[in-house]
Amino acid sequence: MKAGIDMGTTSEGTTALLDLEELLATRLLVQGNSGSGKSHLLRRLLEQSASWVQQAIIDPEGDFVTMADRFGHLVVDASQSENDLQRIAARVRQHRASVVLNLEGLDIEGQMRCAAAFLGGLFDADRDYWYPMLVVVDEAQLFAPAAAGEVSDEARKLSLGAMTNLMCRGRKRGLAGVIATQRLAKLAKNVAAEASNFLMGRTFLDIDMARAADLLGMERRQAEVFRDLERGRFVALGPALSRRPLPLRIGEVETSARSSSPKLMPLPEAGGDEIRDLIFEPAEPGYVRTPRPRVTPAPTTADIMAQLARPRPAEPAAEPAPEMSPEERGALMDEILRDILRDPDAAFASVAVLYQDFLVRCRIRRVSGEAMSLPTFRRRLAVARAGAQPGRSDEAWTKAVAFAAELEEDIQAVFLLIARAALSGEPCPGDDVIARAFGSRSPARARRIIAYMESRGIVVCRTDLRGQRIVALPDLGCETAPGDAAAKAPTAAGGSPGAENPASPDLFALG
Incomplete structure (x- = not known):
């Protein structure tokens, strides 16, 4: 059965159709700077395919939880333990339920660990439950970073391994990865390289424009086109989209994110002494200020080397064994x-x-x-x-x-x-x-x-x-x-x- 997903309109005014069956076999990579419309594109894809295929959304900002009201997605709170997330993921595959893994409120390392546990549960499901599933990962550079950051090596390896399994070995298990990132340079190459379909949005940095042009088979001098793209406009290429680079505009969506871009508003008319009194008003009796938790900076390499070079305190000598003949x-x-x-x-x-x-x-x-x-x-x-x-x-x-x-x-x-x-x-x-x-x-x-x-x-x-x-x-x-x-x-x-x-x-x- 062939299902065509309406993603919007092409530059020629025709309907831009995405072959869902082909997408499940070839995976999708979306790139665009902040504000280019990546989340809007993912939402359009999810809404149009919700009745066709099971979906799992890794949502670091909690923007896709509104899918639950309109399309019945289950919202999984990532505050649960990693074992519970693996168990939930296995049951999701068993019962073919669409879910949103809400990682909002966790730090980066916590998000990486929870996403790794959940993706691992999807990946390790029994063979009897290998039904087709669309796995959408927003801000994929957080879960598959190209270089080590401030998180622990253990968390990075867990998350990167789960993302690699999704993109490299997930197809045989029915998992079709759809990953979106702000910058290709921040995304691990072995994860990005497994996608065969691409939707490239507005990009300003030369290195990202050049890499996007290479992925789409365009000449380097044509890479400037990515700098001029408007919000919601992307260039598509891949067996599920088009055999040649195809500009398209993403269509409207039925749901909206809980957070939106800030709008300009006039400043309040109050000023002078009035605004000063509001700002410096004494605290109410009994008010206790909650101290902000102090974040201990990670030790530098020089600190670690100095600590290793520091002489260790002398340990108390063990009682010598009695002399024997x-x-x-x-x-x-x-x-x-x-x-x-x-x-x-x-x-x-x-x-x-x-x-x-x-x-x-x-x-x-x-x-x-x-x-x-x-x-x-x-x-x-x-x-x-x-x-x-x-x-x-x-x-x-x-x-x-x-x-x-x-x-x-x-x-x-x-x-x-x-x-x-x-x-x-x-x-x-x-x-x-x-x-x-x-x-x-x-x-x-x-x-x-x-x-x-x-x-x-x-x-x-x-x-x-x-x-x-x-x-x-x-x-x-x-x-x-x-x-x-x-x-x-x-x-x-x-x-x-x-x-x-x-x-x-x-x-x-x-x-």
Whole structure:
């Protein structure tokens, strides 16, 4: 169905028709200086299309609330919370009601936040309610500024993001943006660039005239025409209006704004002493003057830099932790690491996560002395993941730990796990146990690690007559007993084999 909206008359005296169906697909941008007739144009468009399409008006000055009396628009007071505005916007789309969001009385930042919340509610409506809607935003440069102003960055990002969604992605959701601005230079380019229809009114600044001429495909020398336009006259271009720049005069409207341009009136005849008495008349008894709220100016960059350079007051020193002997400190850190590894998920956590957890626990337990470095923690974590010290001499185990320190960090725990089994004469660990020591749940990953270590000459693998795996460690001169490679890891609590063995040595006395 094709609907032609009567916007007024062209310079040739014919009716200027706006294709509403095409407008819903291509959006509209209106520009004109204050007093050029932008609000009158928007009102004409809204009145003529009120019976055809659902409408939502973002009204920063409260001029369009009079639409409610004549056309039944609901007036939404922006004094409500942002969550309420989002909920109301969703219900507006659901029930196809035309609304006016009245932002009058709010400061600029409040208007931006409320408009962003309301537009977000319209945009995020369920797919079942994506009915066609005309979304008119007056003074769009307030909600999509080209540069940062005096408002907070958060409010600006919220508002600009909502306006960008409206103009860039709103078409598929049935939202057709109609934005009006006093100056194109003040409007964010990514918002203005999405409009395909333009109505350009009176403009005086050269930069705005040049940009308007570029948008309409006119030559720069023709841009002077925008300076000579009368109030209510615009130049139209776009698939919904005209394929060539078309001057037109906007027609009359049925409703009027609550505020209008001030009219000249004669001054009162009273003068001299009479007017002086009226001005300086004493206040009535009991009159209390309401103090005007003081607006604190935003700090400048120089103020912020000076504040950062100012020395901070000395904080009271924290009570130092009691000094510990090396044996006490090692035993406490040993206990902390074992507590960490008792968590079943610790075997699969990254070293960085475990290190941060270890440092926090050390502060909680008031471990004195300098914090352990990350490389040292990596080596000792590998020792802990290998389990309890084997039953052979400390010299053999110390040699194994020293050899492991020369290997890559991610295979140290696997090497020590196999070395512990070899020095103790235990069966070779299964793929599931080796994968856990590596920090993985994949047995195939364990087999690749063993193959990599064998290619480096670190280990030598063989199988016995029953098909069980034996891993030899040439540098240590020992090998494991035969073990089933498919054996599953024990499900008992603990992050590594031997973590619950109270007879295990001090982990931090090694490596």
